[in-house]
Amino acid sequence: MSETTIDQADFRKVLGSYPTGVCVVTAMDGDKPAGMVVGSFTSVSLDPPLVGFFPDKKSTSWPVIEKAGRFCVNVMASDQLDVCRSASAKGDDKFVGVEFTISDHDLPIIANSIACIECQLYSVTEAGDHWFAMGEVLRMESVREDDPMLFHRGRYGGFAERM
Numbered sequence: 001m002s003e004t005t006i007d008q009a010d011f012r013k014v015l016g017s018y019p020t021g022v023c024v025v026t027a028m029d030g031d032k033p034a035g036m037v038v039g040s041f042t043s044v045s046l047d048p049p050l051v052g053f054f055p056d057k058k059s060t061s062w063p064v065i066e067k068a069g070r071f072c073v074n075v076m077a078s079d080q081l082d083v084c085r086s087a088s089a090k091g092d093d094k095f096v097g098v099e100f101t102i103s104d105h106d107l108p109i110i111a112n113s114i115a116c117i118e119c120q121l122y123s124v125t126e127a128g129d130h131w132f133a134m135g136e137v138l139r140m141e142s143v144r145e146d147d148p149m150l151f152h153r154g155r156y157g158g159f160a161e162r163m
Contacts, residue, residue: 016152016154017152018020018152020151021039021149022148022150022151023036023037023076024076026107026109027068029064030096031157036061036087037084037087040053041073048122050137051117051119051134051137052132059132060090062131065133066121070107070118071107071118071121072107072108074110074115076148076149077144078147083098086118103139104139112143113143114142114146116141117133117140120138121135122152146152
């Protein structure tokens, strides 16, 4: 239990100063794709190869992904804002108009993502009002060399190199 009271609006504002990459985590819900947008994706371990992200406990998409037992992290490019908007929508229409293929691991891989990382669910740990979901990497691929989609201070954008 914290000894300090932190205002939630201040917490979001200050932590929003740190830019994050944008990924769409996908899985299959029976015969249809399911997914959610995350900005909390990270590498965790090389041996075994583990990655992780932090779904909100209120997410309606996370229980579907967790139940599937496998997921794919699709790293979004700066030109895929339409995909991010679709995947973050509520309900069953998240993938209407989104081009994807189904991998050998039965996972949706979004077309033209920068990279895809297919995982077997490794563990889920409680982390406050979120879960810490880890996956063991089954297959990964760098798909194209383009700028990543970034999220910073409540807005989407891209990378600008400074020399």
